[in-house]
Amino acid sequence: MTPDYVAVQAEWSIDHALRHIRKKGKDSETINVIYVVDPSWKLIDALELRRFILAPMEQTVEQIMDHNFICIKALEDREEAVRMIQHYDLVALPVVDSEGVLLGTVTVDDVLDVAEEEATEDFHRVAAVAPLKMSYRESGFWSLYRKRIGWLAALIVVNMASGHVIARHEELLISSIALSFFIPLLIATGGNAGAQSATLMVRAIATGDLRADQWLWAVGKELLVGLGLGVTLGLATWFLGFYRGGFDMAVIIFLTMTAIVLVSNLIGVGLPFLLNRLNMDPAVASSPLITTVVDFVGLTIYFSIAVRIL
Amino acid sequence: MTPDYVAVQAEWSIDHALRHIRKKGKDSETINVIYVVDPSWKLIDALELRRFILAPMEQTVEQIMDHNFICIKALEDREEAVRMIQHYDLVALPVVDSEGVLLGTVTVDDVLDVAEEEATEDFHRVAAVAPLKMSYRESGFWSLYRKRIGWLAALIVVNMASGHVIARHEELLISSIALSFFIPLLIATGGNAGAQSATLMVRAIATGDLRADQWLWAVGKELLVGLGLGVTLGLATWFLGFYRGGFDMAVIIFLTMTAIVLVSNLIGVGLPFLLNRLNMDPAVASSPLITTVVDFVGLTIYFSIAVRIL
Numbered sequence: 375m376t377p378d379y380v381a382v383q384a385e386w387s388i389d390h391a392l393r394h395i396r397k398k399g400k401d402s403e404t405i406n407v408i409y410v411v412d413p414s415w416k417l418i419d420a421l422e423l424r425r426f427i428l429a430p431m432e433q434t435v436e437q438i439m440d441h442n443f444i445c446i447k448a449l450e451d452r453e454e455a456v457r458m459i460q461h462y463d464l465v466a467l468p469v470v471d472s473e474g475v476l477l478g479t480v481t482v483d484d485v486l487d488v489a490e491e492e493a494t495e496d497f498h499r500v501a502a503v504a505p506l507k508m509s510y511r512e513s514g515f516w517s518l519y520r521k522r523i524g525w526l527a528a529l530i531v532v533n534m535a536s537g538h539v540i541a542r543h544e545e546l547l548i549s550s551i552a553l554s555f556f557i558p559l560l561i562a563t564g565g566n567a568g569a570q571s572a573t574l575m576v577r578a579i580a581t582g583d584l585r586a587d588q589w590l591w592a593v594g595k596e597l598l599v600g601l602g603l604g605v606t607l608g609l610a611t612w613f614l615g616f617y618r619g620g621f622d623m624a625v626i627i628f629l630t631m632t633a634i635v636l637v638s639n640l641i642g643v644g645l646p647f648l649l650n651r652l653n654m655d656p657a658v659a660s661s662p663l664i665t666t667v668v669d670f671v672g673l674t675i676y677f678s679i680a681v682r683i684l
Numbered sequence: 685m686t687p688d689y690v691a692v693q694a695e696w697s698i699d700h701a702l703r704h705i706r707k708k709g710k711d712s713e714t715i716n717v718i719y720v721v722d723p724s725w726k727l728i729d730a731l732e733l734r735r736f737i738l739a740p741m742e743q744t745v746e747q748i749m750d751h752n753f754i755c756i757k758a759l760e761d762r763e764e765a766v767r768m769i770q771h772y773d774l775v776a777l778p779v780v781d782s783e784g785v786l787l788g789t790v791t792v793d794d795v796l797d798v799a800e801e802e803a804t805e806d807f808h809r810v811a812a813v814a815p816l817k818m819s820y821r822e823s824g825f826w827s828l829y830r831k832r833i834g835w836l837a838a839l840i841v842v843n844m845a846s847g848h849v850i851a852r853h854e855e856l857l858i859s860s861i862a863l864s865f866f867i868p869l870l871i872a873t874g875g876n877a878g879a880q881s882a883t884l885m886v887r888a889i890a891t892g893d894l895r896a897d898q899w900l901w902a903v904g905k906e907l908l909v910g911l912g913l914g915v916t917l918g919l920a921t922w923f924l925g926f927y928r929g930g931f932d933m934a935v936i937i938f939l940t941m942t943a944i945v946l947v948s949n950l951i952g953v954g955l956p957f958l959l960n961r962l963n964m965d966p967a968v969a970s971s972p973l974i975t976t977v978v979d980f981v982g983l984t985i986y987f988s989i990a991v992r993i994l
Contacts, residue, residue, distance in 0.1 A: 396738055405734045406716045406775065423733055424715045428706055460800065463793040465716065465775065482792045483773040486799065490770065493803040494887055500810065501883030501971060502876060510888040511898075518909045522880050523916060526945075529876055530920065536868035541928075544861055551854055554864050558846035558979045561868065565875075566812060566839055566972035570832050573811030577804050578820040588821075599828045606833060610840065618851075635836075661811060661971040662876035669868045 375469050377478040378402045381409040382435055384418065389431040395423070404481050407466040410435055417476040419443050420468055445470050448477055452488050457582055459485045496580055499657035500573055502529070529666045536561075536666075539673040546677070550684055552619040553676075556627055559611065561672040564634035565665030567603055571596050571642030572659045579646060579656045589647035593640065600639030604632035626683050630676045637675065638668045685779050687788040688712045691719040692745055694728065699741040705733070714791050717776040720745055727786040729753050730778055755780050758787055765790050766799045767892060806890055809967035810883055812839070839976040846871075846976075849983040856987070860994055862929040863986075866937055869921065871982040874944035875975030877913055881906050881952030882969045889956060889966045899957035903950065910949030914942035936993050940986045947985065948978040 380398045382391040391408070399405045408426060410419040420443035421435075429438045445468040446455055459467050459482055467480045495505040502525035506513050513521075540547065540557075547553055575592065578584040584592060608631040615627030642664050646656035690708045692701040701718070709715040718736060720729040730753035731745075739748045755778040756765055769777050769792055777790045805815040812835035816823050823831075850857065850867075857863055885902065888894040894902060918941040925937030952974050956966035 392737065399734055399738050405737070406732075422716075423737070424709055427702065427715070427733070427737070428709050460793075460796050465793070482796065483770075483775070486770050486792065486796060489796065489799060490803075490891060493800075494891060497807070497810070497883055497887040500807070501880045503880050503884060509891075509893045510884055511893050515905070515908055515912065518884075518905070519912045522877070522909070523913055526873060526876055526880075526913060526917060527920065530869065530873060530917065533869040533872050534924065536872070537865040537924075540868070541862075541865045547864060548858055548861055551858055552851075554857060554867075555847040555851045557864075557867060558850070558871065558983065559840065559843040562843050562846070562976050562979055563836060563840060565975065566836055567832070569971055570811045570813050570836075573807055574813060574820055574828075577807040581800060581804060581819075583819045583821050595825070595828075598825050599832070602825065602829045603833055603836060607836060607840065610837060614844065614847075661879055661975075665875065665971075665975060666872050669872055673868065 375478040375480050376404075379407075379409055379468075379476075379479045380405050381411045381415075381476060384410050384412070384434070384436045384439065386435050387431070388426055388429045388433050388435065388438070391435050392426055392431075395426065404466055404479065407468075407479070409468055409476055409479075410439060411476055415476055416474045417443070417445055417468055417470050420445070422465065443468070446480070447472065453492055455480050456485050456489045456492065460489075492580075496576065496655075496657040499655060500576055500660050502526070502660040502662035525660070525662060529662055532666045532670055536669045536673050539670065539677060543677045543681070546681060546684065550619070550680070552623060553680055555618055556615070557673070557676070559614075560627070560630055560634055560676055561669045562665075563607060563631065564638035564668045564672045567600065567635045568638035568642035568664040568668045569661035571600070571639045572646055572664045573661065575643050575646040576657045576659060579650060586647065586650050589644070592643055592647070596639050596643040597636070600636040601632075603639065604635035607635055608632035622683055626680050630672075630679050633675050633679070634668070634672045637671060638664070641667060641671070685788040685790050686714075689717075689719055689778075689786075689789045690715050691721045691725075691786060694720050694722070694744070694746045694749065696745050697741070698736055698739045698743050698745065698748070701745050702736055702741075705736065714776055714789065717778075717789070719778055719786055719789075720749060721786055725786055726784045727753070727755055727778055727780050730755070730776075732775065753778070756790070757782065762798050763802055766795050766802065769795045770799070802890075806886065806965075806967045809965060810886060810970050812836070812970040812972040835970070835972060839972055842976045842980055846979045846983050849980065849987060853987045853991070856991060856994065860929070860990070862933060863990055865928055866925070867983070867986070869924075870937070870940055870944055870986055871979045872975075873917060873941065874948035874978045874982045877910065877945045878948035878952035878974040878978045879971035881910070881949045882956055882974045883971065885953050885956040886967045886969060889960060896957065896960050899954070902953050902957070906949050906953040907946070910946040911942075913949065914945035917945055918942035932993055936986075936990050940982075940989050943985050943989070944978070944982045947981060948974070951977060951981070
């Protein structure tokens with residue numbers, strides 16, 4: 375935000391206003407938008423400079439006012455400023471206090487940088503990298519190491535749980551070693567599907583495409599999409615199961631693949647909304663977090679089905 | 685781009701120019717920037733409207749010109765327009781043909797939308813979703829299904845290769861079933877590290893933070909970071925290996941974890957640059973692609989080390 379703006383009063387003539395703009399304009403960051411304030415400096419209108427240029431000199435500011443303006447409260451989040459400038463195609467967004475008194479203005483070029491920084495932060499979070507304070511180029515070894523080791527180490531705990539699921543079914547695995555061939559295929563595909571839906575949600579929430587209260591609608595949609603993807607991939611891998619381990623194995627692989635893709639998809643769509651509800655950044659539902667959780671859930675599904683059928 | 689702009693000639697007085705702006709400005713999308721053209725309509729300067737307002741009426745346009753302007757060729761990519769407007773903090777960017785003749789102007793509010801769309805496309809690509817044509821909210825079942833099934837199915841082929849690596853070591857696995865407990869841990873951690881570095885690169889290339897010719901520098905940096913992360917995580921899982929399978933297993937897990945994280949990290953940093961070199965979008969180096977490739981590479985590393993030690 376910059377406090378260097380030009381404000382005029384409603385009762386001034388256009389000629390008076392333009393002379394004022396000429397005088398004050400040299401010190402202002404932007405005069406593309408001129409603000410109209412009342413004597414107590416409350417914002418009553420925001421007019422583009424072009425309106426002053428295009429109006430007859432003898433009119434008053436009052437006569438060219440449309441009493442139609444967008445402003446933002448000083449305590450709002452900077453992402454909200456980005457959204458408003460973008461949504462209303464503004465050149466500049468006035469900032470007011472709780473009484474409506476004009477404090478300053480945010481220009482669109484500031485906002486473009488903020489939008490890029492926010493997108494970069496979300497990108498990094500989606501890959502389980504804590505947001506870098508500087509650009510990648512400027513970040514040193516220790517900074518990059520610290521921003522990445524946290525999530526990698528935390529996810530190992532979940533990975534250990536996945537290992538335990540395998541360990542618990544040691545005997546089944548030895549008796550049907552073919553089960554182990556499908557482990558990477560099943561859990562990786564589930565993880566991929568979950569990463570897809572999580573990223574779709576994270577971005578849709580960030581851009582305002584989806585609101586928090588639309589979670590149920592999104593879950594319903596992804597239930598269908600997940601089922602469609604799961605059945606398709608289940609059928610595709612049925613043959614692989616048949617080739618490696620006969621009919622029983624083929625059924626296990628088909629059922630597991632369908633279930634894993636469906637469940638992963640729902641985890642992917644649900645987690646960002648849950649995090650949003652908990653006032654956390656939905657982007658924390660990173661691809662690595664989703665794939666790691668899905669590994670655990672997927673193995674549990676796999677062995678539950680295998681135990682029943684074999 | 686809009687062809688509705690206002691252009692003036694260098695020899696006009698400010699007074700004449702302002703009268704022209706008043707006349708033409710009503711039909712123009714933006715008069716925040718006024719263009720100065722020569723008689724053959726070649727662009728010779730771009731001046732903010734404020735300069736005309738702030739200048740004495742009797743001066744000529746020539747006198748307030750700085751002969752310093754940024755323009756873009758009509759055939760350039762729209763992402764390049766975003767980058768220029770952002771980098772030079774422009775309100776509007778003039779578009780010229782190969783002769784330098786002014787064709788129109790791109791305003792910053794158009795660019796903000798383009799920047800958001802481009803970031804959304806990259807987000808989706810990074811999660812192996814083919815860019816949606818519409819917003820998520822507007823996309824139907826079939827559209828979402830089609831944009832996702834391609835990569836999921838393609839990655840299954842790589843996953844099958846990972847299964848083959850396990851199948852080839854069937855006997856080793858039966859004799860030391862503990863090896864199977866560590867499969868999710870090792871390949872998931874490698875995949876996570878690779879997804880981190882790939883996303884860091886994709887975003888750094890997209891925002892212009894890293895140039896294509898800086899790949900060797902980035903690989904060198906990630907070699908160090910990957911080694912740091914690998915050794916840390918290797919030591920952390922050493923105990924887990926020791927607990928499950930004794931000293932030999934602990935050594936296998938330590939060596940494998942260090943090697944997998946290091947190699948995954950290098951795949952993650954190298955692939956986006958390679959794709960960029962092949963004139964493909966670096967974002968195709970998605971987290972799912974990286975994790976799936978790393979599964980195969982990781983299992984190969986794991987069994988190579990295990991065969992040698994056990």
